[in-house]
Each structure stands twice: as structure tokens, then as C-alpha cells.
Amino acid sequence: MEAYFDNSATTRVFDSVKDIVVKTMTEDYGNPSAKHRKGMEAERYVRQAAADIARTLKVRDKEILFTSGGTESNNMALIGTAMANQRAGKHIISTRIEHASVYKPLEYLEQQGFEVTYLSVDSQGHISLEELESAIRQDTILVSIMYVNNEVGAIEPVEQIASLVHGKNPSILFHVDAIQAYGKLAIRPKKQGIDLLSVSAHKIHGPKGVGFLYIDERVKIRPLLYGGGQQKDMRSGTENVPGIAGMGQAAREIYTDHQQKVEYITGLKDYMTDRMASLPGVTVNSRKGMESAPQIVSASFQGVRSEVLLHALEDKGIYVSSGSACSSNHPAISGTLKAIGVRQELLDSTLRFSFGVFNTKEEIDYCMEVLEELLPVLRKYHRG
Numbered sequence: 001m002e003a004y005f006d007n008s009a010t011t012r013v014f015d016s017v018k019d020i021v022v023k024t025m026t027e028d029y030g031n032p033s034a035k036h037r038k039g040m041e042a043e044r045y046v047r048q049a050a051a052d053i054a055r056t057l058k059v060r061d062k063e064i065l066f067t068s069g070g071t072e073s074n075n076m077a078l079i080g081t082a083m084a085n086q087r088a089g090k091h092i093i094s095t096r097i098e099h100a101s102v103y104k105p106l107e108y109l110e111q112q113g114f115e116v117t118y119l120s121v122d123s124q125g126h127i128s129l130e131e132l133e134s135a136i137r138q139d140t141i142l143v144s145i146m147y148v149n150n151e152v153g154a155i156e157p158v159e160q161i162a163s164l165v166h167g168k169n170p171s172i173l174f175h176v177d178a179i180q181a182y183g184k185l186a187i188r189p190k191k192q193g194i195d196l197l198s199v200s201a202h203k204i205h206g207p208k209g210v211g212f213l214y215i216d217e218r219v220k221i222r223p224l225l226y227g228g229g230q231q232k233d234m235r236s237g238t239e240n241v242p243g244i245a246g247m248g249q250a251a252r253e254i255y256t257d258h259q260q261k262v263e264y265i266t267g268l269k270d271y272m273t274d275r276m277a278s279l280p281g282v283t284v285n286s287r288k289g290m291e292s293a294p295q296i297v298s299a300s301f302q303g304v305r306s307e308v309l310l311h312a313l314e315d316k317g318i319y320v321s322s323g324s325a326c327s328s329n330h331p332a333i334s335g336t337l338k339a340i341g342v343r344q345e346l347l348d349s350t351l352r353f354s355f356g357v358f359n360t361k362e363e364i365d366y367c368m369e370v371l372e373e374l375l376p377v378l379r380k381y382h383r384g
Contacts, residue, residue, distance in 0.1 A: 002317040003363035008150055008180060008296055008354035009321055011205045014253050017246045020045075021207055024242040032239050033230060042241045049248025053212060056255045057197070058188050065213045065234055066244050070179040070200030071101040072224075073213040076235075077175045077196040078105040080221040081142055082114055088171065089139030090114045093132065097121055097149050097336040102177055106144075119145075123341045124287065125154025129164055136168045143174050147181035151336040151352055153286045153296030155185075162193025173219060179203055179211075183254040184262060184294050195219050201243065205356065206250030210243030254357075261357055266294040268355045268364060273297055275368045279375065285342060285350065297353040300346035303379040309351060312378060316370045321352040 004012070013021075024045055030038030032046050050061040067073045082092065094106055096118050106116050117135045119127045127145065136143075143165050145156055162174050175196040178187060182197075183204035189197055197214040201207055215221060215234075227236030254261065270288045277284050281302035286292045301309055306322040313320055337347050353367075 001363070001366050002319075003359075003367050004319045005353040005355065005359070005363075005367065006319045006321050007356035007359070008203065008352065010202045010208060011356050012358055013207060013246070014205045014250060016253055017206055017249045020249045021242045021246040024245045029241075032241060033228070042239075045241050045245040045248075046239050049244045049251075052248040053251045056187075056251050057214060059190060059214060060217065062232075063214055063217055065215055065231055066239060066247075067211045067213055067235065068209055068240070069202070069211040070099075070177070070198055073179075073198035073200070073211050074099070074101040074177055075105045076213050076221070076224055077198055077215075078102065078142070078144060079109065080224060081173050081175070081196065081219065082109050082112075084220045084222040085141045085173070086114075089137075089141045091137050091140045092116045093119065093135050093140060093143045093145075095119045095121060095127055095145055096339045097125060097151075097154070098144070098146055099150055099177060099179070102144055102146070121154070121339050124291075125149050125152050125336070125340050127156060127161075129157070129160060132161065133164055133168070136165065136172070138169075140169065140172055143172060144177070145174075146177040146179075147187075148178070148184065148293040148296075149336060150180045151296075151334055152298040152340060153180075153293035154340075155181075155291075155293055158194060159192045166193055180293060180296070183251075184265070186258070189214055189216065196221075201247035201250055204247075204250045204254045207243045207246040210240050210247050212247070262294050265355050265357065265359075266290065268359055268361065269294055269297055271361060272353060272355075272364045272367075275364065276371075279368075279371060281375070281379070283342075283346060285337070285340065295355045297355075298350060299353065300342060300350040301375065302346065302349065304349055304375060306349055306351050308378060309349075309374070312374050313367070313370065316374075318367050318370060321354070322350070 028041045030042040032043040050064045053064050054061045119131050121127055148155055165172050165174050173195045176194045177198045179200045182199040195216045200211040223234050225236050230236050273284050273288050276282055276299050283300040285298035310322050
């Protein structure tokens, strides 16, 4: 049996996504900037995807900027707005549990003379609104806080954050990394006070290498890429039509019967959480129900190194993650686990199990059987 529990790293595409990607690569393969019929056909796919995505967020089509994925969306949001608004100030606020595609651009901005305040989180992974309020200064221009933490599934109170930030200073921009939230939660940027929102297609059963950045039409932002002036000069370069069309289809499909999908995945998460918590020497770091994201279970296994357990599970056809897959080439102890106060001896003994619409309870039962068999054996050979 095979059980793929690494959907927060990437997902299997929907069949409808595969079909539209193949069609735009083999039949409707024109360049959307071309003036002939083939070009206009390609442009229609781009416009349709923008309309479909905008509809899921209740925003305008023109506020959707297509990118190469979540990393570019985050870089564009942070660097583009910081550079465009630096005359108003050079202070930025973020958190200690952000993805590398947020904290690395912030490190770059610090090198360019910006100052970043990093908020702490509690044991649930949530920021303190009081700490945020006291961190806001006259020269604060940007607040960037993720919606759903990619390692433990903590959901930040984005609407309250936006209300607080804009209440203190309406000109401060609020950026949300929604890469683990889009497709799992109902997101309404206008209602929630979100100015910029980053999304990646391959987390919602769409293609890899494509994403989007929602940019409220009032936001002042500079492009990162210059050239032929595509996407109204905001991101030059020929649009990735197959990727964009596939992402539009994935957005349509994931938000069709959305509540049923969310309830199904949440049921899987809760079922695994209960089963996992009953195993000796296992600590679950995520919360049940809608107290955390519907798709993520983080668990620490006393006396077993995460990499050893990951490969032992892999040998049984079970695929999980030992952290953020995007940082797997640079293994290090998770800053998120440290920030939420996971005990020192468990920092290198934690795995993430993440679900999608294709997973089943039978796969979870199989995984639990394997863990019950493996853990005593691996602990027997564990040293220090």
C-alpha cells in the first residue's frame, strides 16, 4: 500500500488540471502577446484564470498578478512594496515562524537599510496582538504575517491583525503569505483587510512553477522583473500559459463544494491526531478541528530522529516531511518548533503529515499500524 501524506510540500494534480495543461501545450500553444488567433486563444486562458481566481477571493481580475510560484509572490510583495514605499519609512514587522521565502527577502531588505521587528508566538503558534500593537511605529510601512503556518498548521487571526494595523495607520500595508491557506480556508481580502496575498498553485492540486500575488489596486509596488512589459509592466516575461490555465482550473475545482472538501480533510486530520496521540512517546503539536489548518498534523516522536523515521516510513510506502520541503536542501532545526516551545530533545524528532482530497482513512490506519511496529524497534537502536 502507498500513502502520500506530504500534501503541504506538493499535491497530485486534478485530472482536469492535467487535461488543460496538455491542451495549452499541444493545441492552444500560442504566445499570449502575439496578435494572431493563436495568441488570442492563449490570452483567453490567462484572462479566464484571472477571472476564476478573482472570483474565489471576491476581488477584481486586474488585482491578480501571475508569478512563478509562492517564493516569487512573497519576494515581490516584500521587496516590491518596501522599495516603492521607503520614503514613508523603513520599518517592517513580521514573525519568527515565517517561511524562508519571507524571512530571506526580509534579510535582504535589512541589508538594504530596512529594520525588521520579528514577533514571537505562543505554544499554539499564534502571535500576540498586544506585542504587534506595541511594535507598530510611525515609520512602519509593511506588516507581513503568514495565514497558516506550514509546519504546525497554526492559523493567525488575520482579520484582527489587519484591523489593528490599519486602525493605527491606514497607510501601512498588510501582506499575508496564504500558500498553506488558499484552498483550505475561505479568504476574502477586501473584507479581511489584506492588501497583498501570496499563493502557489501546486499546494491546491495545480501545476508546479506557477502562483499569483493578489495586489489591492491601491497598493504602491515596484516590479522585480523588467523587459517586455507583460502584465501591465508589473512582471515582464512571456506568461506561463499552461501553468496559469492549470492553476485557474485547480482554483475552480478546489473551491467547488469547498466546505465538503474542508470537512473531509479536517476529519482525516482529527482521526490521525487521535490515533497519533494514543501512541506512547508521541506528542502532537497541531490542534484538532478548525483551531488549526485542516490539512496539517505535526507530531514529535520521543527517542527517534525524524530523518530515520521518515526513511523507515518511506520504505513502507508512506511519504511524510521532516519540515518545510522548500528548505530540504538546507537541513536545520526548525525555527517554528523552537518558537512554539517544543522541547529540545524533540526538535530533531518531529514529522509533518499533511493531507489532500485524495487521502483516505484506510491510509491513516495503515500508517498507524506501521508506526506501532516501527517505533519500538527504532527506539531500541536510538543513541542519545
